[in-house]
Amino acid sequence: MTGKAGRRPLVPGDPGLSADYRSLMAEFPTGVAIVTATEGEGQPRGMTCSALCSLSIAPPALLVCLRRESPTLDSVKSSASFVVNLLHEGSRKVAELFGSGDPKRFEKVRWTGGAAGPHMVGNAHALAGCTVRSLLNAGTHTIVVGEVVYAWQLSDRAPLLYGRRHYVAWPE
Incomplete structure (x- = not known):
């Protein structure tokens, strides 16, 4: 730099x-999420994502940036929906697992099916279900704009943050 x-x-x-x-x-530094979607045959897909932000209040919308070669992005496109699972402070290992490419990642965590995609109920402190409104290719990633159709707070646990290539809990 x-x-x-x-x-x-x-x-x-x-x-x-x-x-x-x-x-x-x-x-x-930024918050950490797992973006999930469901493939056509019901196969869950998901990846760790720190490239996300709020976009609009009315209608409620957010955007996520997903790697263009990602099977999760393929599932987001085909299902036209996805879930942003905001991870809590105790979820560092899950963030690493979903960033690893391990094909059996969903067998190693607690999750439930949801209308827009898998809910990471054991590791998320909040989540948002979204429908895809637009896609924009940008270099190695695709920007996915999602309109939020539901948002839930699951716990009062502190958010997981990522910065300087380390995971940390939100400070008190």
């Missing part, structure tokens, strides 16, 4: 820009 001693500013096309960009974004 340009703030480090001895580093020069990078310009688009410079091979070091991607690495420096990753370092920059590691300095931006």
Whole structure:
């Protein structure tokens, strides 16, 4: 990054820009979610996601950014719905599991079926079920805009955060 001693500013096309960009974004702590959807035959899909944000209050909408090669994105597209499961402080191992690509991840956690996709009831402190309103390809990811059709708080546990490549609990 340009703030480090001895580093020069990078310009688009410079091979070091991607690495420096990753370092920059590691300095931006964010909440952690698992985005879930259900494949056509009822197969649950899900992935850890920290690239999400609120978009609109009326209608209530949010966006998530999902890796374009992700089977979860394929299921979101085919089902036209998804769930954002906001993880609580005790869910670091689950965040790592759903970021690992383990094909048996749903066999290792407690979840229930939901109208928009799987609910991670044992690891989420809140969740939102969404219908897909639009998709926009952007580099390695697809921005998925979802209209929130239900939102529930499941517990009062503190949120799980991710920053500087570490998971931490929301401080009191």
